[in-house]
Amino acid sequence: MTDISKIISRRWSPREYDPDFSITNEQMDQLLEAARWAPSAMNAQEWWFVPGIRGDKNYKVLRRAVAGFSDWALDASGLILNIHQEYPSRHGLDFGPYDLGSAVQNMLLQAEAMGLHMRPFATFDRELVSREFQIAAPYVPFTMCTVGKAPAGLTKDRERKPMQQLLWENHQA
Numbered sequence: 001m002t003d004i005s006k007i008i009s010r011r012w013s014p015r016e017y018d019p020d021f022s023i024t025n026e027q028m029d030q031l032l033e034a035a036r037w038a039p040s041a042m043n044a045q046e047w048w049f050v051p052g053i054r055g056d057k058n059y060k061v062l063r064r065a066v067a068g069f070s071d072w073a074l075d076a077s078g079l080i081l082n083i084h085q086e087y088p089s090r091h092g093l094d095f096g097p098y099d100l101g102s103a104v105q106n107m108l109l110q111a112e113a114m115g116l117h118m119r120p121f122a123t124f125d126r127e128l129v130s131r132e133f134q135i136a137a138p139y140v141p142f143t144m145c146t147v148g149k150a151p152a153g154l155t156k157d158r159e160r161k162p163m164q165q166l167l168w169e170n171h172q173a
């Protein structure tokens, strides 16, 4: 494999978390700071987050939105709701999800650098978070992330397509 940064090659997204591990407010702030520096179309930076740490008000609501949808996430020390704004911005395209994805990826890599684990996920109660955090169109509660530590010793073999398959010329029929 061509050599790349360990922060990228080692990152992985657990579906199990140590229920006794707690992240600090400072660590959550570091993740949000990493999101802040992501690139965005026209530097619009139209992404918003609802961070929750076990025990706080946001976390209690976010946990309710996860229960019954992504129960594997219930032990995570932190939960983050990721929001973008929907509008056709340039060339008739909506760059909101792209920009939010960049911001979330910044958080995932920052977490890896800090020895933490995160997993982005799409399966949660959007009606509940929309109601509880007053999120209405054009704002979209798009994805969530867990934050925490996988149980000691848990690892995962990550699978990826070979690099040649990324090339459009090899994809065309």
Ligand SMILES: Cc1cc2nc3c(=O)[nH]c(=O)nc-3n(C[C@H](O)[C@H](O)[C@H](O)COP(=O)(O)O)c2cc1C
Pocket (backbone or CB within 6 Å): 011, 012, 013, 014, 015, 070, 119, 120, 121, 122, 123, 143, 156, 158
């Ligand atoms: C937009 C998005 C939505 C996802 N939704 C879910 C989900 O609903 N449930 C889940 O378990 N994982 C979800 N994932 C996690 C992916 O399955 C995971 O990132 C992928 O399998 C690659 O694994 P890795 O992150 O460990 O490299 C989602 C990831 C992304 C980027």
